[in-house]
Amino acid sequence: MNNSKNVGNYIFGKGAIKELPKLLEAKRENGYILYFIDHYFQNRDLEIELKDGDEVFYVDTTDEPKTEDIDRFRDRVLELQKGIPNAIVSIGGGATLDTGKAVSNLLTNGGKAEDYQGWDLVKLAGVYKIGVPTVSGTGAEASRTCVMTNSKSGLKLGMNSDFTIYDQLILDPSLTKSVPKEQYFYTGMDTYIHCIESLNGRYRNAIGDAYSQQAIELVREVFHSEDMMSDENREKMMVASYLGGCAIANSFVGVVHPFSAGLSVVLGTHHCIGNCITMNAMEEFYPKEYLEFLEMAEKQGIEVPKGITKDLDDEVYQKLYNSTVIHSKPLSNALGDDFEQILDFKKVKEIFQKM
Ligand code: NAD
Ligand code: ZN
Numbered sequence: 001m002n003n004s005k006n007v008g009n010y011i012f013g014k015g016a017i018k019e020l021p022k023l024l025e026a027k028r029e030n031g032y033i034l035y036f037i038d039h040y041f042q043n044r045d046l047e048i049e050l051k052d053g054d055e056v057f058y059v060d061t062t063d064e065p066k067t068e069d070i071d072r073f074r075d076r077v078l079e080l081q082k083g084i085p086n087a088i089v090s091i092g093g094g095a096t097l098d099t100g101k102a103v104s105n106l107l108t109n110g111g112k113a114e115d116y117q118g119w120d121l122v123k124l125a126g127v128y129k130i131g132v133p134t135v136s137g138t139g140a141e142a143s144r145t146c147v148m149t150n151s152k153s154g155l156k157l158g159m160n161s162d163f164t165i166y167d168q169l170i171l172d173p174s175l176t177k178s179v180p181k182e183q184y185f186y187t188g189m190d191t192y193i194h195c196i197e198s199l200n201g202r203y204r205n206a207i208g209d210a211y212s213q214q215a216i217e218l219v220r221e222v223f224h225s226e227d228m229m230s231d232e233n234r235e236k237m238m239v240a241s242y243l244g245g246c247a248i249a250n251s252f253v254g255v256v257h258p259f260s261a262g263l264s265v266v267l268g269t270h271h272c273i274g275n276c277i278t279m280n281a282m283e284e285f286y287p288k289e290y291l292e293f294l295e296m297a298e299k300q301g302i303e304v305p306k307g308i309t310k311d312l313d314d315e316v317y318q319k320l321y322n323s324t325v326i327h328s329k330p331l332s333n334a335l336g337d338d339f340e341q342i343l344d345f346k347k348v349k350e351i352f353q354k355m
Contacts, residue, residue, distance in 0.1 A: 016172035031086030038092030061095040070113035094138035098146035122161040131166040134175040136237040137187035139245025173235040186272035191244035197254030201333040208250030215243040223296035254334035258327035265323040281354035
């Protein structure tokens, strides 16, 4: 049975980021604070009151995190010759939040990031860490994983561990105001998709279901409304993302995420847009949700890209197939243990062709 852990503490509300200096006071003694901040904020004022000795590493989120990126950040910390930081603060979307989690674990556990891709391989608690999401939807702020791609092996898998969970969150909806509208929609849809996948799955859990149901309700309110990015809706979306992240710990995803992972590994498509591209081909598996997804995208004036697989040959389709059906846990959650009889090469190719 699952022995579930959640985030230690959180502060929620507009302007909550101003609480950060206070939270860090107790952590400063004989040490320094290390910040991972999304590169979008490089020349923008986040009002975080950096102190002498603090270190800021900007995270280039043009591509999603690779295990080598995490190792490189670890090396940069060691090159400072200041020891391990007393706290790590990550400010950004899922990619930056995951980077902070992974480096925190790596600094105390040693070795390389790839050594911890899997379940419960992290042996020691990482550096104390605070997460500050600036775009809502992945649930990375609440989940027990940090997704990284190992470009040598092609493995896209996180450090699934209780030690990966943030000790403290600052959930400040004013930070998501500047997110481009498309990105806001794609990332927000990640919550919806996680939750519909888990609610349609075979492995159910009453607490996971409750988190998922409430998260979906909030996403619906936001994406069926006139202005998905109003102050009130950005607040709702931040709550939905947090609840969706809590749900992941108690559930499995389904058909969408494995296909999206295939797109990511083979074509480099980012996670959240990849999910939306996949949703366009999911009528057969999630008919009601497929229609609702189209409705919400239309309402918000979002054009999900189409035709991204149109010029591919069978060699590429084979790669797509391999990197999709490898995800046996979510696929058997959705389709049963003999999912490979349903998803044979021909069928998987057909589904990708609809994208
Ligand atoms: P992201 O971190 O990839 O960022 C997307 C873009 O938004 C970037 O260009 C970034 O610069 C920009 N951005 C972020 N905040 C902004 C702001 N306030 N204003 C303007 N621009 C801003 O976004 P994401 O969709 O949140 O995260 C995707 C990542 O999360 C992927 O790497 C995926 O693998 C990971 N993920 C992790 C989990 C988990 O549980 N750990 C779950 C799902 C996805
Ligand atoms: Zn996701």
